Amino acid sequence: MLKAFLKDRLLLIILYILNLASILLFFYLNVPANTEFFYPISIGMFFLLVYLVIDWLRYYPANSGVARQLRNQDAHLEAYTEEQKGFKELLSKTVGEQSQKYTELKEQNKERLYFLSHWMHHLKTPVSVIELIINKEEKTEALDKIQLENKRLHFSIEQGLTMIRMDSFENDFELKAVDLLSTLRKLINSRKREWIYQSIFPSIEFEEEQAIIITDSKWNEILIDQIISNAIKYSGEKDGNKKLVFQIERKAEHICLAIVDQGVGMPDYDLERVFQPFFTGENGRKYPNSTGIGLYLSKKIADKLGAAIEIQSELGKGTTVRIKWLAGKND
Structure with missing residues (x-):
């Protein structure tokens, strides 16, 4: 100075x-x-x-x-000199004007998110009605396909609501001990029809009875479910032999989960950008239902939860997503 x-x-x-x-x-x-x-x-x-x-x-x-x-x-x-006083007054005026604009934009954004959230909640009603109608009708191949697409629609709505809730993540967040095994079983059972339809066989590899991690149970389920959804979406052709393996491993003070699929995989040049919002890469040109939201949300939620996430993939052979949490004490 x-x-x-x-x-x-x-x-x-x-x-x-x-x-x-x-x-x-x-x-x-x-x-x-x-x-x-x-x-x-x-x-x-x-x-x-x-x-x-x-x-x-x-x-x-x-x-x-x-x-x-x-x-x-x-x-x-x-400010002591007249020059300093003039700059201070100009700075105060500029800051005041920008603060007012920021407040106005924040209120406008809040209002948009409010209406968008209510609109998406209203969309859930016809989705639920369609599910009820399908469950009452006699099962046919056509109804199974409709039900599968209806579930995809429901998942997309939930993705949108999750993106909206991310702005108030801290208001809906509670760290506690959660059994990762129970979470995986719950998520696997919720997608029974999709496993059958896509001819994918999910399995959990872990020798212990519990895998306690420190996390928020609801957000952690959303995190893992996004990855499972991607594994199903990019599973490729149905050949009846594909597996989705959940490998749990205890490493010192952490518990690691590797979600290994045998899908279409990704090229090396896409891996650096897979966590960017709306990036679909090479697979986005082949699969029109790609949104580029799932892995972005996974990364955002993992960062909020204090979990580490990384991805490895080989084109034509499959993808492995690894998540690491702080381990808790078993009961």
Whole structure:
């Protein structure tokens, strides 16, 4: 900051020294016998130093406050000079205007999300009615296909609602001990028809009776369900031999879950972007129902839960998604 201060006043210092030299030269030319230079130079430099010290004391508080605010630290801006007061007033006016615009945009966004949320909740009603009608009718292949598509519609609606709820994640969040095995069994059982329809055989590989993790049970189910949905969506052709394996492993203070599918996989150049919103990559050109939302939501939820998530894939051979949680104590 001192370097910047001196740089800003370099022209003034040079002009002051030139002015002092000119005065001394004038008196020397008029009185050649007077060769005393040290005393007047000392007096002149002393007054220059006094001025710079006083100016520094007025310069430092305001500019140190600006520097702290640029480092995102709390600091009060103190203005001493008229120039500083003018900039402070301009800054206050700009901040006030931007705060007002931000508040207005926030309210508008809140209103849009409110109506969007209610609209999506209303969409769930006909989806539920269709499910009830299908369950009352005699089972046929056509009805099975309708029911499957209806479940996909329901899942898409829930995805949209999940994206809306992400803005208020902290208000609907409770960390506790959750049995990962129970969660997996629940999610697998909820998709029985899809396993049959896609000819996929899910299995859990774990030797212990419980796998306790520290997480929020509801959000954790959404996280895993997004990955399962992707594994089903990109399972490829039905050949009756595909497996979806849930491998649980205990590593020190963590529990790791690897969800291994035998689907179409992804090319290497897509892996770096799979967690970006609405990125569908190469598979998005082959599967029209790709949205690019599932893995994005998985990453967002995992980050909120403090879980680590990573993905590996090989084109034509399948995909492995790994999630790591902090382990809890078994009962």
